[in-house]
Amino acid sequence: MDEIERRGGETEIEGNYGTVYLEMVDRHEGMVLIHAEGWRTYGHRHPARWASLSYLWGPDDAGAGPWAARVPGTVTTVAGALSWLTPAKVKRAEAKGLRVRRQGDVYAIETTKAHDGKGADWLPESHMWRSTTRYLLHRPKDGRRHRPLRLPWPVRFVPQTAYTMGRTSTRANAD
Known part of the structure; x- marks a missing residue:
């Protein structure tokens, strides 16, 4: 609680x-x-x-x-x-047998080289994609430390959303 x-x-x-x-x-x-x-x-x-x-x-x-x-x-x-x-894009990727990894409220979905890094511009503030090292970093504002997630294959990013806390029906990033 x-x-x-x-x-x-x-x-x-x-x-x-x-x-x-x-x-x-x-x-x-x-x-x-x-x-x-x-x-x-x-x-x-x-x-x-x-x-x-x-x-x-x-x-x-x-x-x-x-x-x-x-x-x-x-x-x-x-x-x-x-x-x-779980976002619909993630469910479809899993159904196709594509590799999917999650770090916090962001999913990395296997894709083609032409779409590598798609969605990185819209990552939540606490995430950073380092395309040169192929690491997804997650540093939440509350100071929690997540292990960097290594993604050696081409990926695109999809954020997870949830209802915001409090009496509302709006959705926002889940972390």
């Missing part, structure tokens, strides 16, 4: 009928799906509405601590959260 709060996420739904807290509903390979649902009050003039929250939580790739990503409140399994978080 600390990581969700640190990232600005909600850990409870407060309403006329009490407070509902996040609880673990699924676990798989070190990842946990945390979920809550209940009636939320939206002010005195508005009736309570059914609300739900879901977060995928787990250890980060670098072993530097936990991470959390907000997913739709309708998601109640780790597999469902991973499927929702």
Whole structure:
């Protein structure tokens, strides 16, 4: 819960009928799906509405601590959260048998030499592609250190997105 709060996420739904807290509903390979649902009050003039929250939580790739990503409140399994978080381009590449590597919230997908490095200009601020050494670097603002990811074959980059923390339905980079 600390990581969700640190990232600005909600850990409870407060309403006329009490407070509902996040609880673990699924676990798989070190990842946990945390979920809550209940009636939320939206002010005195508005009736309570059914609300739900879901977060995928787990250890980060670098072993530097936990991470959390907000997913739709309708998601109640780790597999469902991973499927929702995985971009369609990544799913298509995997179905074709192409090599796919992930570092944080960025996927590197095997491609042709003509498309090598495509998407590097739109990488999230915490990532850097070094085409001369073939390393993808990830240096999040919170100081976590990720191992550089060596990608010796031609790659293109696709960022992962999740719902932003808080009461919104907007999406942003997942890290």
